[in-house]
Amino acid sequence: MISDQGIAIKFVLVILLYVFVSGDEEVRCIERERDALLSFKNGLIDAEFDDLSSWQNNECCAWNGVECSNATGHVIALKVNGVVVKDSGKMAYSLLELHHLKYLDLSVNDFGCIPIPESIGSMKQLQHLTIEESNLCGSVPPQLGNLTNLRILDLSHNFLSSISSFTLGSVLESLEVLKLSYNKLNGSIPDLKAFPSLKELHLGKNNFTGSIPLSIGHLSKLQLLYLSFNSLEGLVPLSIGQLSELQDLDLSYNSLAGVISESHFIKLIKLKSLDLSFNPLLILEIAPDWSPPFCCLSSLYLTRCNVGPYFPKWIRSQTNLSILDLRDAKIRDEVPRWLWSTSNLLKSLYLSDNLISGTIPNLSSTSILSMDVSYNQFSGPIPLFPANATDILLSGNMFSGSISSICQTIHGHLEYIDLSNNLLAGDVPNCWKNIPNLHSLNLANNSFSGEIPASLGTLHNLGALQMHGNELCGELPYTLRLCQALQMIDVGGNKLTGEIPTWIGQLYKLQILNLRGNKLHGEIPLQICNLTSIKVLDMSINNLSSIIPDCFNSFTVLASKDSTFFDLFLFDPIYIINEKKHNGYSSFQWKGKESEFWDNLALLKLIDFSSNRLTGNIPKSFCTLRGLISLNLSRNSLKGYIILDIGNMEVLDSLDLSHNQLYGKIPTSLAEIHNLGFLDLSNNNFSGKIPTSTQLQSFNVSSYAENDGLCGDPLPKCPGDSLRPSTPNPEENMNEKDGINFSFMQEVGISMAFGFIFGFWGVIGSFIWKKSWRIAFFNLLDAAGDWFYVRIVVFVSKWR
Incomplete structure (x- = not known):
């Protein structure tokens, strides 16, 4: 009689022999299932990964994304990604032929915003169903409740709009993972009593309303619960x-x-x-x-x-x-x-953003890499940080003293420093080569003095430099031209001197340039027009002179009036820490008042040359800036007319041309700017009637004050308004008709030219044409010459 031990040994040997023999056998594709897969393929366009290119030979078990059972040869798993569905009906019908399918992954596809096919509810063997990020729309079909063996259901990152409690009925007692996040599901969260096996519930980033159901407590095996980004109350x-x-x-x-x-x-x-x-x-x-x-x-x-x-x-x-x-x-x-x-x-x-007080100790030996304690009441010196720190945000506190301690450590990973709005003082240290990967530096609104250090030029990744509101002096360092990643330079409100450097035009990525409130002199360099990506250009409150360069048609971003979704992310120096945006802030003149711009700074489109000594005409190229929101040229010595095509600046919200020497009529095209919310044309020499429009008559009298020749609503009526229609200015009509706007000196030059042509050549032409006139003219010249000669001789004799 064979012992139990012998039987056990023989049984193990038989199993091992079976596995060894079957392992040598190639799994054969079942013809009916191969035909179903080929029919499934015919309903798709392989657009992304080219995985379907292997679906050609007869051995479907070797195709990409297809897995067959080693024992039976049946298809048990199917993974197809990166395709476009051209025939959803054929696709869904073909899948029904795969009766043994347990794993189905159709994520990252394009279903063309169709509903989930109800027929999937007939695939009773499914244990894992993933259709994530596949452009599905409509409702989650209740037929999914028939998948009693389902353990994982992932329909996240689609456009599904509703789900019924019947869908999540007690037929789904085996479900362990339910992912419906990043959809548009609305209504209340369905009752959850029917999921005794559920371990993960992902319902975030939807439109669920109402309260969290009390039945949540019945999910005794639940490990992960995500209900964020809804409207639950x-x-x-x-x-x-x-x-x-x-x-x-x-x-x-x-x-x-x-x-x-x-x-x-x-x-x-x-x-x-x-x-x-x-x-x-x-x-x-x-x-x-x-x-x-x-x-x-x-x-x-x-x-x-x-x-x-x-x-x-x-x-x-x-x-x-x-x-x-x-x-x-x-x-x-x-x-x-x-x-x-x-x-x-x-x-x-x-x-x-609390009211936490106290001091911060030396943190160089801690593990803290990212710290944001902004806008509290911390005081004392700036602490030391670990060498591998990445973000140091201490703005809006009462930190004081020098920041020279930052030079004590080489911070190879540090990307963002914000020490703005504190009580810091002393020189800005010249050791920035120790922080080679710095992306954003904000030292604004402190009491820093001295010059801007030249070592900032070593920061080739620097995208934002904010130093406004300090006591900095000297010129912008020449080395800054090496910071080709710069998108923002804000050094307004300091005591900087010298001229605006021409190399500023080499910073082609620059979007925000704020030089406001310094002691800069000289002219605005023509190279400024190389800044094609500029969105904010503020040179106000300086001592700039000469004319404004007429080359603003090169500002391609300001030329576009449409703000796209991409504009929100165009400004790279905005950094995100746990979904909180930081881009510091800047102060600009807006609608006649000092205004601060924070998170909306990246969407601002502004040009401000006010409070300088600029001369000449308003450049005509301003009218190409169809996306400009604010233009301020006030408090200069500008002359000439307002450009006739100013109406092309369709989205202009604020226009200030006050306190100049501009003259002529207000062009009628100004009335076509329907977004205009602030206008100041006061203290100029404008004349004539204010064009009639709902917009221009809505402004206060102060917008037009101190223009002696100006009349019409909201100012007093023009003479003769009640007797006859106003007579247009013939000179202006001629210029408007021709599309030309000349300055006074240009008109004088043109008059002289015409006078020379008709006067000089008129006489000479007559002499050439008539000989008797020619002889008489030269006889007269001879007589006049003799008379002058006699008079001079007599005068000289008497004088002697």
């Missing part, structure tokens, strides 16, 4: 605190309200990431001595929640924190000393 249910397996909880960017207490976390012992940010009506009422059930949070986001007024002490227990975000959390407290040593893993610390 109401209270956060206490049942969330029963999810003992939960690791990631994200309820950010909603309109949730009410109190979050210790009860919401009572069983969340495995919680690693918590994000309640951007729910401004959410209040955290946590006892100061609370000991959370979780110990190992790696990330905590409470931005714009009501956390304060005191700094939450329970954070001290989280020794694994890597990211701490308490921006705008209504904290009015002194920063606790333990914060800087709570976690050896802390890499990102964001405390901006």
Whole structure:
């Protein structure tokens, strides 16, 4: 009798022999399924990855994206990406022939905004269905509820608009992962009791409304819950605190309200990431001595929640924190000393927009790489940072003293420094070669003095240089021409001298140039017209003289009146830290007032040459700037007419030509700028009647004041208005008809030319044509010559 041990050994040998033999056999494609795949291919256009090029021979199990069972040869997995669906009906019908399909991935395709085919609900063997980012529209069909073996369903990054509770019925008890984020799903979140196996629920970036269903607490196996970026409101249910397996909880960017207490976390012992940010009506009422059930949070986001007024002490227990975000959390407290040593893993610390006070110690031995404590009440010197830090944002505080300590460390990874709006003073250090990868430097609104250091020219990746509102002197360093990545130079409000350098025209990526409020002199260089990408050009409040160069037709960005979605991202120096945009701010003259521009700075289109000593005419090329929003040429010595085609500047919102020596009539095309919200033509020599339009008559009298020859609404009526229609100026009509606008000196020159032609050549031509006139003229000249000779001789004799 064979022993049990012998039977077991023989059984193992038989299995191994089967595996060895079957491993040598090539899996054969089943003809019916091969035909179905070829029919499926005929409904597609392989546009992206060219994976379907291998679908040619008879062995479909060797085709790209196709996997067959080693035991049966049936197709069990299909992955097709990067195609355009030209016949959805044929595609869906062909898939039904794959009766053993368990894995179907049709992500990153273009379905042409069709609904999900209802026939997919007949593929009962499916365990994994992914149709992510495939341009699907319409509703999620209830037939998907028939897929009782489904464990993973991913329909994210589409344009799906609705989903019914029947779709998510108890036929889906095996579902473990449900991803519907980045769609347009609306209505309430369906009841969730029917998912006892669910581990991941992704519903973020939709349009869900209403409250979080209480049934969320029945998902006892849930590990990840993402409901961010919806319009959810109401209270956060206490049942969330029963999810003992939960690791990631994200309820950010909603309109949730009410109190979050210790009860919401009572069983969340495995919680690693918590994000309640951007729910401004959410209040955290946590006892100061609370000991959370979780110990190992790696990330905590409470931005714009009501956390304060005191700094939450329970954070001290989280020794694994890597990211701490308490921006705008209504904290009015002194920063606790333990914060800087709570976690050896802390890499990102964001405390901006609170009222936190205190000092910051030496951080060079910490793990902090990115820190934003802007707009608080921190004081003391600028701390030292680790050598591998990437972002240092300390603006809007009371830091004081020198920043020479920045020279003590080589920061090879540092990209963004913002020390603006503090009490810092002294020279700007000349050690920027130690920070070779710096992208943005903002030292604005401090008390820095001395010259702008030449070592800034070593920063070849520098995109934004903001130093306005200091006491800097000297000239712009010549080395800045080497910073070819510069898109923004803002050095307004200093004491810079010298002329505007011609090399500024070599910075071809420059979009914002602010030289406002300095002591610059000389002329505006012609090279400025090489800045084809310029959007903001401010040279106001200086001592610039001479004429304005007439070459603005080269400003291609300002020539476009359409602001596209791309414009939002055109300005690279805008940097993002945890979805908070920073591009500092700049101050400009806007509609007659000093205005600050923050996140909208990248969309501003402005030219300001005001308060200088500029002469000559208004350049005609201004009329090509169809996208310009604000033009200020006031307080100069400009002469001549307003350019007749000024109406081409269709989106102009602010126009200031006041305090010049301009004359003539206001061109009728100015009335065609329907967006004009601010106009100042005062203190000039304009004459004639103000053109009639809804726009020009809506401005105050002060917009036209101190122009003695100007009349018409809103000023007093012109003489004779009640008796007869106003008589147009013949000279202006002639110029408008010809499309020409001459200055006074140009008109004098033209008159002299015509006088010479008709006077001189008229006489000479007559002498040539008639001989008797010629003889009489020269006899007269001889007689006159003799008379002058006698008179001179007599005069000389008497004088002697």
